[in-house]
Amino acid sequence: MRQIVLDTETTGLNPRTGDRVIEVGCVELHNRMLTGNNFHRYINPERDSEEGALAVHGLTTEFLRDKPKFAEIAQELREYIQGAEVIIHNAPFDLGFLNNEFKLLGLPTFTEHCSGVIDTLVNAKEMHPGKRNSLDALCDRYGVSNAHRKLHGALLDAELLADVYLSMTRGQNSLSMDVEDESAGSGGMLEAVALAEVIVLAASADELAEHESVLGGLDKAVKGNCIWRNYAEA
Template sequence: MRQIVLDTETTGINPKQGNRIIEIGCVELFERKLTGNNFHRYINPERDSEEGALAVHGLTTEFLRDKPRFHEVVEELREYIQGAEVIIHNAPFDLGFLNHEFNLLKLPTFDSHINGVIDTLVQAKEMRPGKRNSLDALCEHFGISNAHRKLHGALLDAELLADVYLAMTRGQNSLGMDIVIEESSGGIAMAEIALAEVMVLRASDAEEAAHKDLLDGLDKAVKGTCVWRTSSL
């Protein structure tokens, strides 16, 4: 399955008030693997960013002045996203802006080009009710480094979100088990089992001694042999 992790930066929070997209960043996943086939464009919105938005993304009017307008990049974007499942954090925000931009150009909606949307904010709230579920909070929860994220940037945020999404949805695939089943003359046969390499760390002498002391203490507490010394385990 082809998936696109997408993020945008905008001049403000409401497209109905004339705010526009100024950056689009997309990261491609195929069969849950990063392909490196990314899409990234800065866009001249032909207006200034609101003060609050500028503080978030830092993309000044001067920086964006010589960048292409949305109508100059839309065909590339349409081709890139066509038929993919799109992954967005807080999807209504980005989709609202994208559909607005497409509507201004009298094009079919952004939604009509893709094969569904996954909102990672919705998923995160289901997994972590009552917790902070911003992208930064999820990076911290899943141990994903975002130290280089000083300001919001569409491509950087899409790259971080791809890592977060893969971590959130890993499940039993975390050990890398991939079983391929194929038909044979005798019925269904297991053709291949591929397991990810697992690193085994041996205990040091000091750790083994500490472990023995712990078991000795447990033996003393139960006045016999604790369960952890039984040969059946």
């Protein structure tokens, strides 16, 4: 299964009032393994960032001035995410901006290019109700180091979210952590269990003798056969 962990940075909070995407960062997972085939672009939004947004991402108008406009990277992004399942933290925010950018270019919406969307914020709230579920909070909870995260950055946040997502969903793995085929449903899980090596350690003669001695003491205490004799016979 091909999955893309995605994050964006924007000039503000609302695409309906003219705010634009200024950075897109994507990390590719194939069968839950990082491939290194990432996508990262800075984008000239042709407008200034709001003061609050600038304080979050630090991407100034001067820095973005010579970067490509969204129209120049749209086709590359479309090809990269085509048919993949996309993983986003607080998906409505990023999707709202990306769908708007595609709409401005007369293209099908961003979500129409994906096979599905996973919102890790929704998942985290279900798994940890009543707790903080920001990306930083999840990094702390799952032991993902974010010490180098001074400002928000789309690629950095996508990389952190990829680690968090894999930790959050670790229980979905089979007993064999090396088995990559998880798309076969319960059948694949049973196959993985069947392939797992089971090691049986038989009791030694001394251990069996000690066990019998313990059972004998229990028999004496109950003046008959203790209940463990039934299990031994079975």
